[in-house]
Amino acid sequence: MIPKLEVHGVSYSYHSADGETLALSNISFSVDSGQFWAIVGPSGCGKSTLLSLLCGLLKPDQGEILLDGLPLSRDLTSVGYMLQKDHLFEWRSILSNVALGLEIRKQLDGQSRQELKSMLRAYGLEGFEQAKPSELSGGMRQRAALIRTLALKPDLLLLDEPFSALDYQTRLSVCDDISGILRESKKTAILVTHDLSEAISVADRILILSPRPGRIKAAITIEFPDCASRPLDRRNCPEFSIYFNQVWKELKTDE
Numbered sequence: 001m002i003p004k005l006e007v008h009g010v011s012y013s014y015h016s017a018d019g020e021t022l023a024l025s026n027i028s029f030s031v032d033s034g035q036f037w038a039i040v041g042p043s044g045c046g047k048s049t050l051l052s053l054l055c056g057l058l059k060p061d062q063g064e065i066l067l068d069g070l071p072l073s074r075d076l077t078s079v080g081y082m083l084q085k086d087h088l089f090e091w092r093s094i095l096s097n098v099a100l101g102l103e104i105r106k107q108l109d110g111q112s113r114q115e116l117k118s119m120l121r122a123y124g125l126e127g128f129e130q131a132k133p134s135e136l137s138g139g140m141r142q143r144a145a146l147i148r149t150l151a152l153k154p155d156l157l158l159l160d161e162p163f164s165a166l167d168y169q170t171r172l173s174v175c176d177d178i179s180g181i182l183r184e185s186k187k188t189a190i191l192v193t194h195d196l197s198e199a200i201s202v203a204d205r206i207l208i209l210s211p212r213p214g215r216i217k218a219a220i221t222i223e224f225p226d227c228a229s230r231p232l233d234r235r236n237c238p239e240f241s242i243y244f245n246q247v248w249k250e251l252k253t254d255e
């Protein structure tokens, strides 16, 4: 089976007036279809840069990125990108916010509008179609942002610290929700986070990056019993603290 995503020896530098900053060095990994990966590493190690490379916003200086076995093309309609800030437009209703991507692609019709409404219902936003973003809680806004991303039917989803603007309690439950949604819909997803517990509670595999320039320090496969598939259940398993210590140790050996 061809992996969903392959990254081969990718390096990237930023060029500015002050010179060159090597952000990522010789990154290689491959993600199978339907897997949920997390990437952790210290602030500034190149996590966001890596996601920008994966969605084609940046081009690697060296190396190659393949999606479904083919080089990334310019027209990346199959990759969805979700950021820390929800970027909902305050002057638009929730329904017209979640419809924005489809509207831009000129794919908004009766059927896609019905699909949006049923996603809003499925994700607990029924009755808020005409509300403005400011009338929603942080968690509801983040779910709306997810619907807007999923509406475009990406089969690879890149999430850059999507929960970090939320308070702790909300964050736990939104993370639980969203990872459940992604698993049910069998999406391949890559979540960047600096929160180790979050990574362990959602991922099948965790990539640990070194401080800048980001290199892969370790990759750890995460396995929990079937009865603990949800993030909140995983947190209560004895394996959780074992993985936590393992990832923590890998991160700490930088100091």
Ligand code: ADP
Pocket: 014, 015, 016, 021, 023, 041, 042, 043, 044, 045, 046, 047, 048, 049, 050, 212
């Ligand atoms: P992370 O998401 O892990 O915090 P980033 O990918 O945002 O890290 O950044 C990696 C490194 O590249 C940082 O040291 C940052 O200062 C540098 N960097 C990021 N964006 C730019 C840019 N536009 N120009 C120059 N340097 C940048």
Ligand code: MG
Pocket: 047, 048, 049
């Ligand atoms: Mg970042």
